[in-house]
Amino acid sequence: DIQMTQSPSSLSASVGDRVTIICRASHKINNYLNWYQQKPGKAPKLLIYETSTLQSGVPSRFSGSGSGTVFTLTINPMQPEDFATYFCQQSYSTPPFTFGPGTKVDIK
Amino acid sequence: QLQLQESGSGLVKPSQTLSLTCAVSGGSISSGGYSWSWIRQTPGTGLEWIGYIFASGLTYYNPSLKSRLTISVDTSKNQVSLSLTSVTAADTAVYYCARTVPSVVGGSPDWFDPWGQGTLVTVSS
Numbered sequence: 001d002i003q004m005t006q007s008p009s010s011l012s013a014s015v016g017d018r019v020t021i022i023c024r025a026s027h028k029i030n031n032y033l034n035w036y037q038q039k040p041g042k043a044p045k046l047l048i049y050e051t052s053t054l055q056s057g058v059p060s061r062f063s064g065s066g067s068g069t070v071f072t073l074t075i076n077p078m079q080p081e082d083f084a085t086y087f088c089q090q091s092y093s094t095p096p097f098t099f100g101p102g103t104k105v106d107i108k
Numbered sequence: 109q110l111q112l113q114e115s116g117s118g119l120v121k122p123s124q125t126l127s128l129t130c131a132v133s134g135g136s137i138s139s140g141g142y143s144w145s146w147i148r149q150t151p152g153t154g155l156e157w158i159g160y161i162f163a164s165g166l167t168y169y170n171p172s173l174k175s176r177l178t179i180s181v182d183t184s185k186n187q188v189s190l191s192l193t194s195v196t197a198a199d200t201a202v203y204y205c206a207r208t209v210p211s212v213v214g215g216s217p218d219w220f221d222p223w224g225q226g227t228l229v230t231v232s233s
Contacts, residue, residue, distance in 0.1 A: 034219040043204055043223035044155070050211060055221065087155060093219040096170040097145075101168035 002027050002093050004084075006100040012108040018076040021039075021103045023088035025069045032092035033062055033071045038102075039084045047086075048073065085106055096104075110134040112224035114206050116190075118165075120199075121232050126192040130205030130224060137186045138163040143208040143217045144188045146179060148201035149226070160208050160217060161188060195231045202226040 003026040013019050031051040036044035037078065046055045048064040051071060061082075063074045075082050088100040116128035130144065137144065146158040159169035161179045169177050178191040188205060204226045208217035 008124070032218065043206075043226050044220070045220055045223070046221040049209075049219045049221075089155075089219070090179075091216070095157070095159070095168045095217065096172070097157040101154050 004100040012103040014108045016077045022071045023071045029092035034089045036087045037084045050065045114224045115225040130188045144192045145208045147204045150201045200231045214227045
């Protein structure tokens with residue numbers, strides 16, 4: 001299975017900050033990398049698919065990039081509603097699909 | 109707007125069978141070439157993909173659960189079901205169903221959208 005890691009596991013930010021989250025895959029996954037946002041008590045919500053394509057309705061302050069084994073999710077600028085946990089997920093080598101452990105973004 | 113709603117046994121005894129249903133509304137489970145996944149989440153192990161099924165009945169399971177798992181589809185009721193046998197405390201989790209979307213029509217499933225709200229299943233005597 002392809003293992004996914006994320007860094008940092010948590011971070012504190014202020015409204016207006018630029019936030020970057022890194023996702024690493026244990027093997028090359030081309031651009032088969034997706035990002036989700038999860039708020040407490042809610043299901044994950046798709047933000048970005050195939051590394052950099054914003055899901056319909058997702059604000060343009062979210063962006064994704066990367067290739068191979070290293071990918072980033074950037075939020076710029078942070079808004080109050082963006083404080084949440086973010087997960088990456090690979091779909092290159094499936095089954096099984098695998099997820100990163102998550103990065104919790106809270107208010108500084 | 110497509111909506112998914114999980115339901116089923118919230119408390120299951122160890123060694124028994126966990127059964128859940130995902131009702132899909134706002135669209136047909138048979139259209140679009142999508143598959144339908146089950147995913148679970150625990151604080152300790154994070155998000156774990158369980159398996160998916162196409163409307164045709166074709167399934168793919170996570171090898172780690174395959175020996176205990178059955179996913180089925182009822183197109184007449186527009187729903188998908190999960191059955192997990194011989195449960196232990198390690199199966200305690202929030203269980204989600206989600207539509208699995210291919211990047212190209214007819215291609216392999218890639219991402220999950222949308223998700224149901226999830227249902228907590230606790231395994232305890």
